[in-house]
Amino acid sequence: MNETHIVTIERHIIEEERRRGASGSFSDILTDMAFAAKVISRQVNMAGLVDILGGTGTRNVQGEAVQKLDVFAQDVIYRAMDHGGRLCCMASEEFEEYIPIPDKFPAGDYVLVFDPLDGSSNIDLNVSIGTIFALYRKVSDAERGSLEDCLQPGLQQLAAGYVVYGSSTMMVYSAGRGVHGFTLDPSIGEFILSHPDIRIPDPPVRSYSVNEAYFDRWSPAMQRFMTDLKSGDASWSGGYSARYIGSLVSDFHRTLLQGGLFMYPADGKSPKGKLRLVYEANPLAFIAEQAGGAAIDGVQRILERTPEGLHERTPLFIGSSTLVEAVGSYLGSEG
Ligand code: AHM
Numbered sequence: 001m002n003e004t005h006i007v008t009i010e011r012h013i014i015e016e017e018r019r020r021g022a023s024g025s026f027s028d029i030l031t032d033m034a035f036a037a038k039v040i041s042r043q044v045n046m047a048g049l050v051d052i053l054g055g056t057g058t059r060n061v062q063g064e065a066v067q068k069l070d071v072f073a074q075d076v077i078y079r080a081m082d083h084g085g086r087l088c089c090m091a092s093e094e095f096e097e098y099i100p101i102p103d104k105f106p107a108g109d110y111v112l113v114f115d116p117l118d119g120s121s122n123i124d125l126n127v128s129i130g131t132i133f134a135l136y137r138k139v140s141d142a143e144r145g146s147l148e149d150c151l152q153p154g155l156q157q158l159a160a161g162y163v164v165y166g167s168s169t170m171m172v173y174s175a176g177r178g179v180h181g182f183t184l185d186p187s188i189g190e191f192i193l194s195h196p197d198i199r200i201p202d203p204p205v206r207s208y209s210v211n212e213a214y215f216d217r218w219s220p221a222m223q224r225f226m227t228d229l230k231s232g233d234a235s236w237s238g239g240y241s242a243r244y245i246g247s248l249v250s251d252f253h254r255t256l257l258q259g260g261l262f263m264y265p266a267d268g269k270s271p272k273g274k275l276r277l278v279y280e281a282n283p284l285a286f287i288a289e290q291a292g293g294a295a296i297d298g299v300q301r302i303l304e305r306t307p308e309g310l311h312e313r314t315p316l317f318i319g320s321s322t323l324v325e326a327v328g329s330y331l332g333s334e335g
């Protein structure tokens with residue numbers, strides 16, 4: 001008889017809650033997130049069929065073109081979360097300000113931050129995209145949250161996760177007790193545990209992930225690291241393949257499963273890098289560390305940074321600890 005247990009994400013979340021002796025609110029938010037992910041996944045799969053491709057003609061707060069599927073994903077997550085009485089506020093990459101739970105609904109003690117659909121420039125190309133999220137506990141006295149609640153250091157995250165809409169849809173989450181991956185079976189509409197207790201391999205499969213077209217804009221230390229990574233004489237250098245999808249969740253997902261190093265450095269054009277600390281770097285850093293990996297901005301551990309703004313950008317180096325330490329030893333000495 002096949003002894004493998006079949007565990008749905010809902011069952012897993014409830015069992016985690018029992019182990020922690022938690023209240024249930026927290027589990028309900030994760031379960032609602034899994035539900036929203038299924039709805040978004042269905043729509044992503046339909047994107048080539050329905051008249052949803054292309055821009056809406058509007059721009060988000062970063063000045064980038066917003067595509068219809070981003071708006072859809074934003075709306076689904078918001079509507080799955082606004083009325084449950086568990087959140088006090090939310091913050092989304094698509095909104096300039098944080099979003100208090102409306103007065104008509106009860107407010108709770110948790111804060112949800114999310115990037116509803118990352119990598120949206122890839123939608124038209126049938127390249128994998130993703131959703132990223134994190135949960136914090138409210139720290140202010142404001143009933144419906146405040147900016148302070150959304151700008152907590154990543155170390156305060158209670159849970160974080162992402163969904164990758166790839167050749168299959170997967171949801172990966174951590175509530176501070178390891179990292180667990182679930183694959184959506186679309187025929188029954190359930191996320192099933194497929195990757196229990198994920199650890200980032202170290203030593204990794206030798207691959208690095210960076211937009212190397214920007215090499216000339218990088219600092220001398222970053223350029224030196226890249227050159228040495230490929231052909232240096234350190235134990236961690238040489239023998240690499242380059243893998244860059246240009247879709248953060250997918251590039252991170254590969255790095256999580258195979259090990260390696262994902263980089264989005266600062267450069268002459270984007271002195272603070274491109275990725276967002278609150279919505280992208282912090283949740284993925286939490287997951288990387290829970291899986292035995294590491295994440296830095298070049299100098300500092302990502303999770304120790306206190307965000308100054310909701311849409312603050314940061315350089316990001318994330319993956320197998322050995323490689324994150326290696327790049328840190330180059331960039332940390334830059335001065
Ligand atoms: P987005 O939030 O506007 O979709 O941009 C973020 C994306 C990431 O998914 C990806 O890692 C990065 O932009 C790629 O940027 P570049 O094209 O500069 O390499």
Ligand code: MG
Nearest residue numbers: 093115118119
């Ligand atoms: Mg994004």
